[in-house]
Amino acid sequence: MELFQVKGKVCLVTGGGSGIGYGMALALVKHGAKVYICSRDMKKLQATADELTKRGPGSCYAIEADISKQENCKKVAEAIAAKETRLDVLVNNSGCVWGEALETFPDSAWDKVIGLNVKAVFNMTVACLSLLRAKATVDDPSHVINIGSIDGIRVPVLETYSYSASKAAVHQLTRTLANRLATDYILVNAVACGPFHSKMTKSTFEQFRDTILDGVALGRFGDNDDLEGMTIFLSSRASKYVTGAIIPLEGGVLIKANL
Numbered sequence: 001m002e003l004f005q006v007k008g009k010v011c012l013v014t015g016g017g018s019g020i021g022y023g024m025a026l027a028l029v030k031h032g033a034k035v036y037i038c039s040r041d042m043k044k045l046q047a048t049a050d051e052l053t054k055r056g057p058g059s060c061y062a063i064e065a066d067i068s069k070q071e072n073c074k075k076v077a078e079a080i081a082a083k084e085t086r087l088d089v090l091v092n093n094s095g096c097v098w099g100e101a102l103e104t105f106p107d108s109a110w111d112k113v114i115g116l117n118v119k120a121v122f123n124m125t126v127a128c129l130s131l132l133r134a135k136a137t138v139d140d141p142s143h144v145i146n147i148g149s150i151d152g153i154r155v156p157v158l159e160t161y162s163y164s165a166s167k168a169a170v171h172q173l174t175r176t177l178a179n180r181l182a183t184d185y186i187l188v189n190a191v192a193c194g195p196f197h198s199k200m201t202k203s204t205f206e207q208f209r210d211t212i213l214d215g216v217a218l219g220r221f222g223d224n225d226d227l228e229g230m231t232i233f234l235s236s237r238a239s240k241y242v243t244g245a246i247i248p249l250e251g252g253v254l255i256k257a258n259l
């Protein structure tokens with residue numbers, strides 16, 4: 001099989017109906033993969049799946065699920081197992097954020113953010129293990145791609161205490177799972193994203209657009225081309241010697257020198 005080839009691969013992108021997950025699902029469908037997307041808003045999800053299928057050669061299917069609950073991660077894996085004999089690529093992308101002042105930051109913002117951003121990454125990976133193991137080989141491994149963040153590496157600009165802690169946890173979970181699953185030929189990597197337009201970032205970008213762009217060396221937001229390049233690399237044989245890596249996709253936020 002060609003190096004940068006995902007044609008015919010079976011993929012699951014959590015939160016694939018919007019934002020970064022949408023861009024990654026689109027990339028996979030454009031390159032001929034069969035992509036399942038899951039999240040809570042089934043109406044939106046189904047419309048996105050239909051739209052993506054039209055943009056094929058690949059195809060896209062919607063599964064309704066609130067994956068913050070472990071039993072729902074299992075249900076998503078069972079729904080895929082009912083139709084497929086394997087899963088080649090799992091993108092753990094669904095996530096949420098909470099911003100609030102230190103003094104009033106609520107306990108519930110820890111449960112919500114850690115529950116989705118960290119626990120669901122673990123639960124979905126475990127739920128999909130037998131599908132991920134099914135056809136993985138040293139020459140054509142399966143891939144788990146976790147969506148991390150620059151805010152899990154540097155100190156965040158805003159007061160998003162549970163979010164930045166959750167993304168640092170995702171990075172470390174990525175390394176731990178990569179070590180544990182290497183002998184199953186399942187590669188586990190994280191993409192530390194910088195600023196991309198999405199539902200989650202809409203109001204923040206409206207308020208702080210110039211400040212945010214000042215902090216990006218390349219001076220722009222990320223786009224679907226940027227997601228496509230990274231997604232095809234990390235989903236294909238091109239990355240078969242890469243595991244446990246936290247790969248920045250952030251236009252140089254982390255190397256921007258401040259005068």
Ligand SMILES: NC(=O)c1ccc[n+]([C@@H]2O[C@H](COP(=O)([O-])OP(=O)(O)OC[C@H]3O[C@@H](n4cnc5c(N)ncnc54)[C@H](OP(=O)(O)O)[C@@H]3O)[C@@H](O)[C@H]2O)c1
Nearest residue numbers: 015018019020039040041067094095193195196198199200
């Ligand atoms: N955009 C950025 O600048 C940026 C930067 C760094 C990292 N990230 C990360 O990128 C990922 C995607 O975020 P985004 O920016 O693209 O925002 P987004 O468009 O709001 O995407 C979040 C996705 O998660 C899904 N989701 C939320 N709660 C869920 C639940 N309980 N169960 C299943 N799915 C759920 C949402 O779908 P439903 O509402 O239908 O459930 C939505 O599709 C997140 O992990 C985020 O932390 C984003």
